[in-house]
Amino acid sequence: MKAATSMNESMTATVEILGREYKIRGTADAGYIAEVARYVDAKLREVSQGSLSAPPDRVAIIAAMNIADELFQLRRASNEEFSSIEKRTQSLIRMLDESLSSAKREAVSSGPK
Numbered sequence: 001m002k003a004a005t006s007m008n009e010s011m012t013a014t015v016e017i018l019g020r021e022y023k024i025r026g027t028a029d030a031g032y033i034a035e036v037a038r039y040v041d042a043k044l045r046e047v048s049q050g051s052l053s054a055p056p057d058r059v060a061i062i063a064a065m066n067i068a069d070e071l072f073q074l075r076r077a078s079n080e081e082f083s084s085i086e087k088r089t090q091s092l093i094r095m096l097d098e099s100l101s102s103a104k105r106e107a108v109s110s111g112p113k
Helices: 030-050 056-110
Strands: 002-005 011-017 020-026
Touching (some): 020 030
């Protein structure tokens, strides 16, 4: 993989996917772009191995659907985890508030000695 940068921090990286070179321009570093390209290449190869005679556009669409499915599943899991953490946090805050209120009432009722 080759990389070049320009004045505006945009980077162009040359990657290989399914034996073809592509120039990718973006702000991400070359290592990240290469990692993404390897992932896409692996997904395309995975789909094409299942059907050796499938047209390239069909392979690309199925691979894109598989990648999108992974993304949606991760988003859903992340949202569920965030919701769970939020509920536990609210529960802990209520418990702390109740404990502090109880301690404050005990301190007021016992008064100065």
